[in-house]
Amino acid sequence: MASTFAGLSISSRGLFTSAAALEVTSNNISNANTTGYSRQVVNQKAVGPAAVYNGSYIGSGSEITSVTSVRNFRLDQKYWRESGQLGELTTKSDMLSQIEDVIGDTDDNSLTAVLDDFYSAMEDLSSDPSSSATRAAMKEAGVAVSEYLNTVSAQLTQLREDANNEVKTSVDQINSYASQIATLNTKIRVATASGSSTNELEDQRTLLIDELSSIVDVAVTKTVVGQLADGSDDIKLSVSISGSTVVNDGVAQQLAYSENDEGLYSIRWQDTGASFEATGGQLKASLDLRDGSGTDSEYKGIPYYLNQLDEFASTFAEAFNEVHASGYGLDGSTGIDFFTSGDSSSTTITAANMTLSADVLEDTDKIAAASAADDGSDNNKNMAALIELCEESEMFGSGTAEDFINSIISTLGTASEHAATMTSKQSTFVTNIDSRRASVSGVSTNEETANLTKYEAAYNASAQMISVWQEVYETTINMV
Template sequence: MANIIYGMLNVARTALLTQQKALDVTANNIANVNTEGYSRQRVNLAQNEPVYYENGILSTGVQAEQTVQRIYDQFLNAQITEAESDLGRWDAQLETLEKAELMFDETSGYGLNDALSEFWNSWQDLANNPDGYTERATLIGNTENLTDVFNSLSTRLSEVQADSDISITGAVDDINTLTREIASLNLKIAEVEAGGYSANTFRDERDLKLQELSALIDVNSFEDADGYLTITTVNGNTLVDRGNSWELTTHTNGGFEDVFWVSNSGTEENITEGISTGKLKGWIEARDTIIPGYISQLDEIAATIVDAVNDLHEDGTDLYGGNEPEFFIGTNTHASNIAINPDIAADTNLIAAAGAGEAIPGGNENAIAIANLQNSFLISGATIDDVYNSLVSTVGADVSTAQVNSAHQSTVSLQLATYREEVSGVSLDEEMVDLVQFQSAYNAAAKLVSATDEMLATLMNMV
């Protein structure tokens, strides 16, 4: 009889301990209801091993499994990681292109379109009054304004490239920090789980770090049987393996920073071209392809204006009756260095408005010819104005494409995050139901202790 009573006490004891553990886990779920990346946990209950008693089997109560289950969908987490990488690419590209778009704003009245229009109109005004000082001075002023706009556009676009370059070096530093932290978490997880315990907190933290890493650079990852997460670049360069991490670095190449992977032996491999998603890809793509394309088109427009105007101006006649040199100075003209001839800027009489052999003053054939360049098909069968307007449209289209893709990826990421919350998130309603259930079980186990104590006291009194 005493053995049965002591068996009941043991059943009550294990029940109290088990329900207490379940209450602790439920309380932890409730406390982390708003914690980013937290995965809901659950205690799994199982019957204790029964014992044989007087030719029969006697149950011995309940126990909680040592490992607390983490409610987690590995496939869903992989989708979230991939979506974060795609979103990072388009967000970084959009951030860069929006800066460039501001420079092509033609609504303020200070854009290149207005500068070009004033430049061509000045030549037309000069043709109407080829000897007028006011018209010549206005032409000089509008030309200087045009060159300033070209110079400024080119410089500011180059600054956008430089900003992207700085972002790339900063991202590489962040990547190195994250890979070191993930390697450290690998060791913590393996150490805890080797003892048969749950490392759910460390696993949640590691998943968040992996998402942050994926937003910066596209990676592949897999977990081995010991719980270690291995991470590689898409080209197979190892970033994390068990408790070790490999760093990335940057080196200047053509004025900008390329990304290199550093091996254990210290050798470096340029992986810039292999990066396909993540913020690094967005910044690299904008810096090395998109922005240089804008600058190249600006350079072509500037060089075409310089060549066309200079060809006509050198054959014209100034107010001194002579043939003048180039109206714009320099060879290998780019938008960054286009400039008016300083001699002409200092002496408006050197502007060759008259054609060769025309009477001076009064000749205006050359001014008319230069003014007519505005409507001439000088670049691939298009006018200069058309080519510039096409460039502005291209910038707008690139920004729109980045916006659409960023919005789409944001929606995808939000949907996946919502689905993750449905799978792994904490429901306060469910947790409150569990809390009442486990509390009731705990109270019942406590009453079993009291009842067993009374039975034991009665037995002792009988003795």
């Protein structure tokens, strides 16, 4: 026989179920713009019949079984994989753009323009080799060439230092995210075992993995390691970076870094001391930009462009000095170098230390415009030879000085354009994946508003049923 108050019990269950659904809907709406929040849904079921009444089984209403977050783990995995590629491409594209700004192009702010001014000064001096004004102009043009190379080298060196600091920052971030993920793993398993909700904790963990995936390539796996008391799977989550496990359930491995003689950071695993090689993400981009020399199929990073500028400075200065030293200055001096190394510890001329010789800086009469083969120190034979040298296509093997500079600019421009194009494509791809994730786990205010109306109607109906049963019981009691 059914309970005397079965109707009231059933209606009360409906009231509580609808109230819980309204609370979840309200929570979803309030978190519609919360980053990383996953839409939650109420799972309810009908309570089985408790008794037989006049030969019929009568149900006992409804009850909430759980409140779960809606996520698609496969889409998350795909997002994490592609996010690493986007992080790498974006970092390279941004840095190559900065290198372009430093080296310049073919406009007035480029080395080509500075060389053109230097050549013009040489032409003017050739036209009037005894003029102190043209000699001073050539000295200043030579200073401009040297200072331009010095400045570009210093700025590229600073960019390399920036990339090196990014390596350190990335390692610190990886360690922090790994520790936080491991802590959340422990909290989630404890909460799951006790029957508590883990939705918000899982959202926090997913958001941390999102952040981690842009820094280094990430692979996430879920493994069933047993059964919980309620019969559900006991799941362990692990995270790998560059093929090595960094988080195994509640345990996080840490990376460490150390500086070499140049102040560059190398990365290793803290517990084993084994070296760590990044294979994706912002960290790999920073390492490629910092270390890429362009040799043996290496990435053409900042060292490549520094080496190219050093080669230009060394080749140009040595060739120019050889011809200049063979000529005579206005004061009859000879054997004078025009360019020299500003580094007292090295005689090798580089873009960083290239400067005019002290002799030329102190006395422009020592600029060797005259040829030893001619009488008089005010002829222009040697200056004509220097002009011819700068126009030679064999100074750099297969091109002039300007050809060499233009090849550097062209290589950089091609690399930068390719990186920007690939970044744009990858960004679109990642955005599409993230949109698919949002369509599954994101909160739709329109959908939640519809749910609000639905659950409110159910709540009101249950409340009305309680009023009806109250009247029924009151009438029955009065009759008795």
